[in-house]
Amino acid sequence: MGHDTQPAVASDAAAQYLRLSTARGVGPISFNRLLARFGSIEGILQAGRSELESVDRIGPRVAAEIVRARTSSEHERELELAAAHGVRILCREDAAFPYGLRHIPDPPICLYLRGTLDPVDAIAVGIVGSRRCTHYGREQARRFGYGLAERGATIVSGLARGIDAAAHWGAIQAKGRTLAVLANGLADIYPPEHKELADRIADGHGAVLTELPMETSPDRGNFIPRNRIIAGLSLGVLVVEAAQRSGALATARQTIDYNREVFAIPGRIDSAFSTGPNDLIRTQQAKLVCTIKDVFDELGEVGATLAGEAAAPTPPAPLTKMTPEEQQLYNALDGEPRSVERLCDRTGLATERVMATLMTLQLKHLVRQLPGQVFVRAMREGS
Numbered sequence: 001m002g003h004d005t006q007p008a009v010a011s012d013a014a015a016q017y018l019r020l021s022t023a024r025g026v027g028p029i030s031f032n033r034l035l036a037r038f039g040s041i042e043g044i045l046q047a048g049r050s051e052l053e054s055v056d057r058i059g060p061r062v063a064a065e066i067v068r069a070r071t072s073s074e075h076e077r078e079l080e081l082a083a084a085h086g087v088r089i090l091c092r093e094d095a096a097f098p099y100g101l102r103h104i105p106d107p108p109i110c111l112y113l114r115g116t117l118d119p120v121d122a123i124a125v126g127i128v129g130s131r132r133c134t135h136y137g138r139e140q141a142r143r144f145g146y147g148l149a150e151r152g153a154t155i156v157s158g159l160a161r162g163i164d165a166a167a168h169w170g171a172i173q174a175k176g177r178t179l180a181v182l183a184n185g186l187a188d189i190y191p192p193e194h195k196e197l198a199d200r201i202a203d204g205h206g207a208v209l210t211e212l213p214m215e216t217s218p219d220r221g222n223f224i225p226r227n228r229i230i231a232g233l234s235l236g237v238l239v240v241e242a243a244q245r246s247g248a249l250a251t252a253r254q255t256i257d258y259n260r261e262v263f264a265i266p267g268r269i270d271s272a273f274s275t276g277p278n279d280l281i282r283t284q285q286a287k288l289v290c291t292i293k294d295v296f297d298e299l300g301e302v303g304a305t306l307a308g309e310a311a312a313p314t315p316p317a318p319l320t321k322m323t324p325e326e327q328q329l330y331n332a333l334d335g336e337p338r339s340v341e342r343l344c345d346r347t348g349l350a351t352e353r354v355m356a357t358l359m360t361l362q363l364k365h366l367v368r369q370l371p372g373q374v375f376v377r378a379m380r381e382g383s
Helices: 002-009 012-021 028-038 041-046 049-053 060-071 074-084 135-150 163-173 192-205 220-233 247-257 272-282 292-298 300-306 324-332 340-347 351-363
Strands: 088-090 111-115 124-128 154-157 178-181 206-210 236-239 261-264 367-370 374-377
Touching: 002 074, 012 041, 012 060, 012 074, 012 088, 028 041, 041 060, 049 060, 074 088, 111 192, 124 135, 124 163, 124 220, 124 247, 135 154, 135 163, 135 292, 154 163, 154 220, 163 178, 163 192, 178 192, 178 220, 192 206, 220 247, 236 247, 236 272, 236 292, 247 261, 247 272, 261 272, 261 292, 292 300, 300 351, 324 340, 324 351, 340 351, 351 367
Parallel strands: 124 154, 124 236, 154 178, 178 206, 236 261
Antiparallel strands: 088 111, 111 206, 367 374
């Protein structure tokens, strides 16, 4: 069964990544160290035990696990479970692997997903907050989820009770896109009462996804790693309501570490539910937002385009209508397809700025994305 279903579930590369991920002790950071040392997934799987042990923080136990994984059939069981639940498994070598996750220090080794990913999901805003929330918080999450999705932003959240669910439903009601990142495997939905919501997301509104094996149960230890995926998928993250110590604030801190925007909706000063966002605003770690426009204003040209303030997306006339950053990136596309990494090298711009600017140029029909995550100038009228 595994052999027959594998091509539909995972590419050959993803199957090999999955094989290595079954080695206990190999996580995203140690995987990156191995990849830097051996250059490819094949190189890691073919390395001798002593070579593996020579990698920083890969000791005898983990090296033995990698050797074991070479001949283990454990990953075939995962492929079969994924196929049975309509789940695809991606790795960073797959073109569909999300843009934002390629450029964080600790991307998932494998990404399980049910539903679809789309290039437009690179223009994403995370919305996070407390599971136990006020009516005000729930309404604001739905309002911002609706308003941002209506303008073309993909809403990213965690499918949890409270703020997360309201944000997802807002995006669905706007007929927009939303991504739900789970802290458990996709064999089950948690919380169980959100199964209908997960089904709605996967059936035409985006994807439900996780980095965890299919039958992984929800566990407190999975939530902080999950939160980095929400941050990594997003150009910015909006905190609606959160207590002083909460997963939402952990997501905000991770977003700051990734050099992306953090927004917060202010709340009552006497409410425990508002201490988190209010402190983010007070310490200038987050931008205070009251309207959808406030979010767009902080997203630069991407936000202006989504807000309808930029030039209409028609074939371009004079190139002087581009911002200096757009012009710089456009000039770096000199007729040959270029990857994000190559464009970073040629422009000196940070990865997140290149990604955001590419999205703006695509919305303006100045740039096209080709298969393989490379970009070229769009054909102009008269050329």
